Amino acid sequence: MITVMIVDDEALVRTGLRLILEPAGDIELIAEASDGRQAVDLVRTRSIDVVLMDIRMPGTNGIAALEELTALARPPQVIMLTTFDLDSHIRRALRAGAAGFLLKDASPDELINAIRTVATGDAILAPSVTRRLIADFADHDDAGESSARKRLEPLSPRERDVASAVSRGLSNAEIGRQLRMTETTVKAHVSRSLAKLNLSNRVQLALLAHQAGDPGKS
Structure with a gap:
């Protein structure tokens, strides 16, 4: 309940x-x-x-x-x-x-x-x-994008892929289909990412990844 x-x-x-x-x-x-x-x-x-x-x-x-x-x-x-x-x-x-x-x-x-x-x-x-x-929230200037990418550095490549998908508003099921992983694995990647980045929830992860542009880029 x-x-x-x-x-x-x-x-x-x-x-x-x-x-x-x-x-x-x-x-x-x-x-x-x-x-x-x-x-x-x-x-x-x-x-x-x-x-x-x-x-x-x-x-x-x-x-x-x-x-x-x-x-x-x-x-x-x-x-x-x-x-x-x-x-x-x-x-x-x-x-x-x-x-x-x-x-x-x-x-x-x-x-x-x-x-x-x-x-x-x-x-x-x-x-x-x-x-x-x-x-509307994301800052698209170069300094903001650079700062956001730096914050995402602790994430593994797969966690960055998931963060990028989260920033596009995809559900766990959609992310799983796109990245060929189970929903449980997607949730685990999201949870680990939140812990590594000291974020409260998925919305904040989406904002940070959106601000970084493509989190998978170096």
Whole structure:
């Protein structure tokens, strides 16, 4: 069972999300919060796998709460919710380790699939909003590309191949087919890469590999 918390200052939004999640047999909504401070306090006392976090809230906003959550010893996966597909705060959320992003008008199926995806340690890279964010976030100047390539040097050639595929928004299954390896092997390469690079999740790996251009190049 995937345990979930909803964090949004609007009661109607929380109610709508609750109604979407209740029919999903493998998802259990165990907590709700109206601001970031309350959310962090709840995570400290409960076992929560995935947090649906609104970005814009009064008091402790979603970004500040995300930064506190990702600093915990066992942080939950956090999906940021926004009404804007290129919210100005999302760059900070990417740096802080958000597992993905969803627009508040996402379909029920998109929301449920997103929760299931991040609960497995994967990230939400497929939606067009995140692809555009990656392209918008990456610094394409020579210095930025050089710095990113240097950061990727600890990776093995195969890990660089996987990182490059991750930056293109491919799923583990797609990467496996392309590189002729099992999904389990792909996940292992991603996990080792995150550990070597001291990154929080797949989104950050995608950003770094995207910034480096082709990580397989010397």
